[in-house]
Amino acid sequence: MTQSKQQFDKIAPEMFTIVGGRQGETEKLSDKTVSFWKEVFLRFSQNKLAIFGIVVLVIVTLMAIFVPIFSPYSYREQLGIYNAAPSAAHWFGTDDLGRDVFVRVWQGARISLFIGITAAVIDLVIGVLWGSISGLAGGRVDNIMMRIADVLSAVPYLLVVIILLVVLKPGLIPMIIALSVTGWINMARIVRGEVLSIKNQEYVLAARTLGASTWHLIKKHLIPNALGAILVTMTLTIPSAIFTEAFLSYLGLGVPAPMASWGTMASEGNKALTSAPWRLIFPALFISLTIFAFNAVGDGLRDALDPKLRK
Amino acid sequence: MANKLLEVKNLKQYFGPANNPIKAVDGISFEIYEGETLGLVGESGCGKSTTGRSIIRLYDITDGEILFKGKNVLDTKSRKEMKEFNREMQMIFQDPYASLNPRMTAGEIISEGFNIHGLYKNKQERQARVAELLEAVGLNREHANRYAHEFSGGQRQRIGIARALSLDPSFIIADEPISALDVSIQAQVVNLLKQLQKERNLTYLFIAHDLSMVKYISDRIAVMYRGKIVELGEANEIYHHPIHPYTKSLLSAVPLPDPMTERMRERIPYTHEEPGETATIHEVKPGHLVFGTQQQINKWK
Secondary structure (H helix, E strand, C coil): CHHHHHHHHHCCHHHCCCCCCCCCHHHCCCCCCCCHHHHHHHHHHCCHHHHHHHHHHHHHHHHHHHHHHHCCCCCCCCCCCCCCCCCCCCCCCECCCCCEHHHHHHHHHHHHHHHHHHHHHHHHHHHHHHHHHHHHHCHHHHHHHHHHHHHHHHCCHHHHHHHHHHHHCCCHHHHHHHHHHHHHHHHHHHHHHHHHHHHCCHHHHHHHHCCCCHHHHHHHHHHHHHHHHHHHHHHHHHHHHHHHHHHHHHCCCCCCCCCCCHHHHHHHHHHCCCCCCHHHHHHHHHHHHHHHHHHHHHHHHHHHHCHHHCC | CCCEEEEEEEEEEEECCCCCCEEEEEEEEEEEECCCEEEEECCCCCCHHHHHHHHCCCCCCCEEEEEECCEEHHHCCCHHHHHHHHHHEEEECCCCCCCCCCCCEHHHHHCHHHHHHCCCCCHHHHHHHHHHHHHHCCCCHHHHHCEHHHCCHHHHHHHHHHHHHCCCCCEEEEECCCCCCCHHHHHHHHHHHHHHHHHHCCEEEEEECCHHHHHHHCCEEEEEECCEEEEEEEHHHHHHCCCCHHHHHHHHCCCCCCHHHHHHCCCCCCCCCCCCCCCEEEEEECCEEEEECHHHHHHHC
16 A cells, blocks of 8 residues: 555656646547438448348339230230240240230239238338337327227237138229238337337437427427338238238139139139149249349348447 | 525425325425526436426426526516526436437427417528528538437537527527537537627526536536435535545546646545435535534534
8 A cells, every 4th residue: 555655745746847738639520421311321321131031022113014005915915825934935834714924024023012012001000100109199099099909909900801801802993901900000010019119219308308399209200200210111911912812812802703813713724723823823933033032122221220230 | 795696495306106206306406697607517327317307397296396587487477477487497418319309300409499480481591590600610501400319419519509599598408418519520610609699698407427528618616416405506616625535536537638647637436325314504605515413524524
């Protein structure tokens, strides 16, 4: 102890000179400004799988739009060549009624993508409204709204969808309704969770002490900060809607003939699995590819938006 | 004596079920005079932050009265009155990482109040005002276009201070503004707060758990324990002549910068004493208030 005391005695204030601070210099920020969304984009573009997903989706969408317009055959035209194998004239072969499978696959893509995207948009609207009202209101309102969602999701999903389709007669619109009846619950829960965590953040409290209205809070703080989670959920809702559509069509509850969706084509193709496998393989391939692409994009978005990965 | 700016009377803030509430703030009263800094200290969970948030009306208080410039703030019902109140009283938050919206630039954060109150409609005027505020807190005007994550903790806290100053308030509640910062930056921010107080004639309620820092910035100190103010008085008086055993215990926990005396420092443990039904506020010296029963206070002295 005496030794340490001596050491401290050696250090006297006279031994120090004040050189002053480095004003200004310390406050400089050297990097270029990068906005949040630009950073997300940069990180997303480094994800090869996600970029592959985007490319696949762009190609599928373009083909779905243009092939049925420019093809020499129509999706419902019977050409008189039955169950022909793929050839230069018919790239994916023909089916048992003599229709060109290539055109039908892209016509089916239109239906499947339409159902998937429409169902996701409906989920988005209902889910975001339901979830944000529930999260913002809190208390009893929140409790009641969430119990309604719980009850709906407690009923087996497929049962609800099948009963609805039987009652409403199979078709495009009934299919979308059936998918939306329970589909929004997931979105509502995620949005509610986001709203609950954001509304108690100090920056929201700060805005409230500045006198912000509820609308201002929603517009400036809640939506911009919940957007990431909403976007990810939506990109993951589309493939599950496409898959459910294909699955229901496979059960015979899909869009009625002569319309084609990937699910109905696979269902019919299944019967000719040994004699004309191309009738099953092509629609099945595109179902898988599209769902995979959506999932890859959704995963990429989630990684890109995750603040924990921030440097 | 200066004018009373804020008067809190028997403020109560309970949470949870009405039959068995959590008494976060349990009947506290104090005054803050114009131009002074009142330090509010206490351990985690004693109700300091809740007190601040109740005063600025982030919570609906259970009971009590809050008079600001002689007017009961709980009477302000209309939006217009509320907005006037918001312009007078602002808050600086604890966590510099959570208190800035990550999707907004520093300029947007500072000018948020202008949007809400419809001030500085002209773009140049607004930019000039943002630049002025940034410089007032020691940042560059070029920082207006930067996002929150590009700043360090101390810089972020200064943006938070600029936001609180944006509406020219007269009273600022600083809710542990320095506890998330490291020591050298703490001094920087506290000195900035002191300088701004002088320049803009501000009044502070400074909430913290670090007694040495509170003593440095405060004119008077209130010590809070379990939802009650147990001791209140001039900063020097509290620091040198504490009466309540909890205050003594808190003071004994302050580390000393001198290694020799630090080694001698002895901590005084505090064992919880039920204040008892008859406990009230006693004025032991002019301006020095202690909470307890008469016998307790005689014993403590």
